[in-house]
Amino acid sequence: xxxxxxxxxxxxxxxxxxxxxxxxxxxxxxxxxxxxxxxxxxxxxxxxxxxxxxxxxxxxxxxxxxxxxxxxxxxxxxxxxxxxxxxxxxxxxxxxxxxxx
Amino acid sequence: xxxxxxxxxxxxxxxxxxxxxxxxxxxxxxxxxxxxxxxxxxxxxxxxxxxxxxxxxxxxxxxxxxxxxxxxxxxxxxxxxxxxxxxxxxxxxxxxxxxxx
DNA sequence: TTCATAACTTACTTTTCGTAACTTACTATA
DNA sequence: TATAGTAAGTTACGAAAAGTAAGTTATGAA
Numbered sequence: 001x002x003x004x005x006x007x008x009x010x011x012x013x014x015x016x017x018x019x020x021x022x023x024x025x026x027x028x029x030x031x032x033x034x035x036x037x038x039x040x041x042x043x044x045x046x047x048x049x050x051x052x053x054x055x056x057x058x059x060x061x062x063x064x065x066x067x068x069x070x071x072x073x074x075x076x077x078x079x080x081x082x083x084x085x086x087x088x089x090x091x092x093x094x095x096x097x098x099x100x101x
Numbered sequence: 102x103x104x105x106x107x108x109x110x111x112x113x114x115x116x117x118x119x120x121x122x123x124x125x126x127x128x129x130x131x132x133x134x135x136x137x138x139x140x141x142x143x144x145x146x147x148x149x150x151x152x153x154x155x156x157x158x159x160x161x162x163x164x165x166x167x168x169x170x171x172x173x174x175x176x177x178x179x180x181x182x183x184x185x186x187x188x189x190x191x192x193x194x195x196x197x198x199x200x201x202x
Numbered sequence: 203t204t205c206a207t208a209a210c211t212t213a214c215t216t217t218t219c220g221t222a223a224c225t226t227a228c229t230a231t232a
Numbered sequence: 233t234a235t236a237g238t239a240a241g242t243t244a245c246g247a248a249a250a251g252t253a254a255g256t257t258a259t260g261a262a
Contacts, residue, residue: 006125006144013198014124020250023115024107036209043107046251051210071259072208082201089197092190097114100162100183121219137240147220152241172228173239204262211256219248225241232235 016060017089021045021053026083027090029063033078057083117161118190122146122154127184128191130164134179158184 017023024043028034034042040050054077057063062083068074118124122144129135129143141151155178158164163184169175 007198009198009202010128010195011125012202013194014128017194018119018121018124020119023119024112027111027115037207040209046253047210048212048252049250052250070208072206073258075209085201086194086197089190089193092193093114093118093187094111096187096190097108097110100186101110101113138238141240147222148241149221149243150219171239173237174227176240206261207259209257212254213252214254215250215252217248217250219246221245221247222243224243226239228238230235230237232233 016056016062017086019053019056021049022057023090023093025050025053025057026062026079026086027094029077029079029083030087030090033066033076036075036077039077062086117157117163118187120154120157122150123158124191124194126151126154126158127163127180127187128195130178130180130184131188131191134167134177137176137178140178163187 017026021043024045025039028039028042036047036050036054039045039054040047043050045053054063054065058065058077061080064078064080066076066078068076118127125144125146126140129140135143137148137151137155140146140155141148144151146154155164155166159166159178162181165179165181167177167179169177
């Protein structure tokens with residue numbers, strides 16, 4: 001890994017968002033809070049990775065995890081304000097995709 | 102890989118943009134045409150991957166490659182209209198990064 | 203006692219990355 | 233003639249990340 005003059009914040013943003021599945025996970029959560037299985041069945045992602053990604057996103061502050069101790073347990077994931085404020089970027093990508101792909 | 106009801110265009114867009122380094126490569130090229138070595142030294146990416154990514158982006162129509170047969174040879178990469186029109190998305194990510202990271 | 207469910211977790215294979223050395227083509231210099 | 237320098241890659245290989253499938257935990261219902 002080299003030294004660069006690149007803005008570290010942009011670099012980190014691209015690292016977060018540019019990680020596989022993250023864009024689509026955020027896209028799903030922009031519709032509202034969702035359960036683990038809901039996200040898993042909306043996307044072609046495996047449970048292993050979904051679990052890993054949600055943990056990262058929670059740690060970075062984009063996603064919140066809420067556990068409901070029902071039987072069986074229910075766990076809901078939702079966007080924080082930080083996560084929600086990526087809506088503009090995700091929307092822009094969606095619009096672009098409809099025009100160019 | 103599972104079946105999904107996910108929009109294939111959004112899915113493909115996220116695949117393209119969400120691939121490692123692609124966001125930052127596009128960001129660099131939004132400043133204007135750049136040579137291989139210029140991009141390589143602006144980003145912490147190796148020649149191997151940069152070469153691979155530029156080929157993909159060219160194949161997908163986001164980037165154009167122009168060879169100038171000087172000595173030594175000069176190769177410039179620039180965004181196509183398709184590539185340029187991702188500016189909105191990249192800008193949104195940059196703005197988000199300045200606010201939240 | 204067995205089954206079912208949600209949300210993970212583990213074990214294992216395949217793919218992608220990161221690093222560094224090497225290649226090609228041509229010119230300038232000793 | 234031999235050597236060195238430069239841009240733009242390419243190759244080889246070990247390390248890290250992703251994909252797949254089976255297993256785990258907790259609880260209540262049949």
